[in-house]
Amino acid sequence: MKSRLPFEYQIIRSARKTLSVEIANGGVLVRSPKYLNKRKIEDILFQKQNWITKKLFISQKIIEANSGIKPLDDDDIKDLRKALSCDIKARCDAFASALGVQYKNITVRLQKTCWGSCSAKKNLNFNCLLMLCPESVRSAIAAHEVCHIKEMNHSKRFYELLYSLHPSYGEDSKWLSEHGKEIIYRYFRSVL
Numbered sequence: 132m133k134s135r136l137p138f139e140y141q142i143i144r145s146a147r148k149t150l151s152v153e154i155a156n157g158g159v160l161v162r163s164p165k166y167l168n169k170r171k172i173e174d175i176l177f178q179k180q181n182w183i184t185k186k187l188f189i190s191q192k193i194i195e196a197n198s199g200i201k202p203l204d205d206d207d208i209k210d211l212r213k214a215l216s217c218d219i220k221a222r223c224d225a226f227a228s229a230l231g232v233q234y235k236n237i238t239v240r241l242q243k244t245c246w247g248s249c250s251a252k253k254n255l256n257f258n259c260l261l262m263l264c265p266e267s268v269r270s271a272i273a274a275h276e277v278c279h280i281k282e283m284n285h286s287k288r289f290y291e292l293l294y295s296l297h298p299s300y301g302e303d304s305k306w307l308s309e310h311g312k313e314i315i316y317r318y319f320r321s322v323l
């Protein structure tokens with residue numbers, strides 16, 4: 132049977148109940164239950180083809196941006212964690228004192244989908260891969276999380292506070308949405 136899809140894909144069948152589609156290493160990976168035949172799988176892929184084509188394009192762009200750049204290994208991550216712990220603390224301290232608030236602890240770890248967070252207990256958490264982002268982006272994320280100590284939401288007031296602390300927040304978060312996945316890819320080697 133000739134495929135009517137504009138992309139190639141690989142199928143892994145297992146005892147799972149549902150079908151999932153993943154974009155990995157610039158290709159399409161389908162995880163399928165054993166009972167689905169190829170025609171049924173292609174019907175599903177056909178319905179999802181706009182989404183898949185778009186993700187494939189993004190994924191190929193990310194891989195291209197990383198060509199010639201050495202992937203990060205666990206030693207690199209250790210170094211990045213150390214470096215960011217120091218770097219981000221200084222930024223958080225400055226923003227916290229400007230706002231007159233106090234955070235509890237800062238944790239820096241490796242994360243695939245999150246750059247920073249703030250818990251209800253005022254603990255701040257940052258992704259060590261931020262160390263590979265421009266300085267201004269690190270400040271933007273630090274400011275964002277410190278503002279959550281005062282405003283635990285994304286209301287208008289939250290953003291007013293945030294922009295008063297870090298006026299280039301808009302450009303910085305735009306940079307992150309355009310290039311963040313390229314940086315995540317340097318360790319995780321997958322984009323979704």
Ligand SMILES: [Zn+2]
Nearest residue numbers: 275279284285
């Ligand atoms: Zn937030």
